[in-house]
Amino acid sequence: xxxxxxxxxxxxxxxxxxxxxxxxxxxxxxxxxxxxxxxxxxxxxxxxxxxxxxxxxxxxxxxxxxxxxxxxxxxxxxxxxxxxxxxxxxxxxxxxxxxxxxxxxxxxxxxxxxxxxxxxxxxxxxxxxxxxxxxxxxxxxxxxxxxxxxxxxxxxxxxxxxxxxxxxxxxxxxxxxxxxxxxxxxxxxxxxxxxxxxxxxxxxxxxxxxxxxxxxxxxxxxxxxxxxxxxxxxxxxxxxxxxxxxxxxxxxxxxxxxxxxxxxxxxxxxxxxxxxxxxxxxxxxxxxxxxxxxxx
Amino acid sequence: xxxxxxxxxxxxxxxxxxxxxxxxxxxxxxxxxxxxxxxxxxxxxxxxxxxxxxxxxxxxxxxxxxxxxxxxxxxxxxxxxxxxxxxxxxxxxxxxxxxxxxxxxxxxxxxxxxxxxxxxxxxxxxxxxxxxxxxxxxxxxxxxxxxxxxxxxxxxxxxxxxxxxxxxxxxxxxxxxxxxxxxxxxxxxxxxxxxxxxxxxxxxxxxxxxxxxxxxxxxxxxxxxxxxxxxxxxx
Numbered sequence: 001x002x003x004x005x006x007x008x009x010x011x012x013x014x015x016x017x018x019x020x021x022x023x024x025x026x027x028x029x030x031x032x033x034x035x036x037x038x039x040x041x042x043x044x045x046x047x048x049x050x051x052x053x054x055x056x057x058x059x060x061x062x063x064x065x066x067x068x069x070x071x072x073x074x075x076x077x078x079x080x081x082x083x084x085x086x087x088x089x090x091x092x093x094x095x096x097x098x099x100x101x102x103x104x105x106x107x108x109x110x111x112x113x114x115x116x117x118x119x120x121x122x123x124x125x126x127x128x129x130x131x132x133x134x135x136x137x138x139x140x141x142x143x144x145x146x147x148x149x150x151x152x153x154x155x156x157x158x159x160x161x162x163x164x165x166x167x168x169x170x171x172x173x174x175x176x177x178x179x180x181x182x183x184x185x186x187x188x189x190x191x192x193x194x195x196x197x198x199x200x201x202x203x204x205x206x207x208x209x210x211x212x213x214x215x216x217x218x219x220x221x222x223x224x225x226x227x228x229x230x231x232x233x234x235x236x237x238x239x240x241x242x243x244x245x246x247x248x249x250x251x252x253x254x255x256x257x258x259x260x261x262x263x264x265x266x267x268x269x270x271x272x273x274x275x276x277x278x279x280x281x282x283x284x285x286x287x288x289x290x291x292x293x294x295x296x
Numbered sequence: 297x298x299x300x301x302x303x304x305x306x307x308x309x310x311x312x313x314x315x316x317x318x319x320x321x322x323x324x325x326x327x328x329x330x331x332x333x334x335x336x337x338x339x340x341x342x343x344x345x346x347x348x349x350x351x352x353x354x355x356x357x358x359x360x361x362x363x364x365x366x367x368x369x370x371x372x373x374x375x376x377x378x379x380x381x382x383x384x385x386x387x388x389x390x391x392x393x394x395x396x397x398x399x400x401x402x403x404x405x406x407x408x409x410x411x412x413x414x415x416x417x418x419x420x421x422x423x424x425x426x427x428x429x430x431x432x433x434x435x436x437x438x439x440x441x442x443x444x445x446x447x448x449x450x451x452x453x454x455x456x457x458x459x460x461x462x463x464x465x466x467x468x469x470x471x472x473x474x475x476x477x478x479x480x481x482x483x484x485x486x487x488x489x490x491x492x493x494x495x496x497x498x499x500x501x502x503x504x505x506x507x508x509x510x511x512x513x514x515x516x517x518x519x520x521x522x523x524x525x526x527x528x529x530x531x
Contacts (some may be wrong), residue, residue, distance in 0.1 A: 019317055049342035135458040163398055170384045170395045176346055182399035 006150035009141045015249020016148035020203040021226030022241035024196030030172030030236045031192045034094040038101035040219030042071040046204035054120035075197025084225035109216035122212040234286030297322045303352035305342045312338040314505045325482045329489035330502035334383045336485040337379045340452045344376035375448035381439040385428030396445035412441045433464040453484045493517035
């Protein structure tokens with residue numbers, strides 16, 4: 001019982017980070033039909049900003065804000081500098097552009113900072129524990145759950161209630177029809193990148209609080225899982241991305257706990273990907289089917 | 297209100313419009329008819345900014361708006377009800393309309409939502425339904441209602457009666473007259489060619505990307521020679 005609960009909490013913790021990232025990937029896919037392989041680089045940006053500030057003894061609360069803001073700014077900047085120019089190019093060109101940004105980001109951090117890991121102090125209270133009956137929770141676990149629920153609720157409100165959110169959903173379904181309604185292409189895409197940046201920033205906060213380290217390839221591992229989570233959910237489906245992320249996180253944690261001790265991480269991943277392969281045999285378009293959008 | 301001069305639009309190597317010229321005066325209903333593949337939709341899409349012409353100009357109230365973005369043209373009070381409606385199926389009726397009012401101020405948007413709700417009783421009953429669940433007639437009314445949310449002076453409609461039951465076709469034709477009474481100008485592409493021409497002040501007949509006839513709507517509607525070539529068009 002205790003293990004089960006512990007696994008649930010751990011799985012939710014991992015899964016919610018995947019969910020936040022997958023949601024950003026799904027959002028960008030919706031408005032641009034681009035699987036943005038540079039998305040997780042936003043985590044790396046947040047990590048180096050946090051590392052830079054922490055050497056100046058900045059309080060963690062300030063770091064949290066700085067991580068989120070830098071991720072939003074970087075996301076908007078990447079769209080401006082790179083994706084805007086290939087927006088009407090073939091999907092393959094856009095895909096290559098996103099790979100190029102990812103590689104460029106890795107190289108830049110290696111050159112500008114260092115190819116080595118840079119660790120910095122995490123918030124002291126993150127790993128304090130809190131006991132409920134026989135189960136011990138880390139503050140971090142509870143914080144992760146609370147933040148994820150908060151951010152997902154906010155996201156639901158933004159996309160259901162605000163004109164910006166409705167415009168993004170409309171543009172995701174039929175971009176030209178949205179333009180005919182007066183939706184400005186640059187604005188809605190820029191806004192989608194900003195929001196995706198915000199979600200990635202929150203994910204980065206959760207990741208960095210647990211393991212406060214900056215390294216050039218930090219984003220790479222998260223990226224793969226986030227893309228997989230978005231695809232499990234059905235690319236372009238927002239609720240699908242969330243469910244996909246949580247399912248992936250839970251699957252990882254439960255598999256790890258049932259596989260014999262000492263099974264290497266990579267092998268656990270292999271089992272997870274095996275399960276995903278089975279899922280796609282049963283449901284090739286992911287858990288949530290998205291009406292195919294038209295782009296002329 | 298609208299002057300199209302020598303408009304040529306190409307899809308790659310295929311030329312869909314060959315130097316088409318036409319005009320729509322304020323307060324008119326103008327019908328644009330012709331067989332399939334004549335370039336009617338291409339013309340509307342080029343005027344509305346979805347396609348860039350290879351040459352020629354589009355003037356709106358005297359301003360050259362050739363190749364301008366659709367979002368900018370909506371702000372210049374030109375709206376297109378596109379071919380196959382293209383309503384947002386994943387959004388509710390209300391969300392479709394709110395989105396279409398994106399160019400308006402908050403107060404105007406609210407006021408127009410009320411007006412549209414009044415004008416299209418069918419939609420009022422399905423307000424919070426996803427538009428994907430609407431019937432063909434309801435969807436078409438939503439498409440027109442959506443265009444009205446930006447309070448256009450010039451409304452372009454592409455096959456507004458396509459796929460509708462005869463009773464609903466009447467409703468749409470009555471709506472065109474009502475739009476004119478509201479002081480709007482209408483350019484309509486129609487498959488019910490004779491009927492549209494009878495209703496219209498003026499008409500243009502397009503064939504393989506060229507204007508082959510123009511004149512008073514009622515006169516064009518009488519010309520049997522024009523319709524002989526329309527396979528499956530007219531009544």
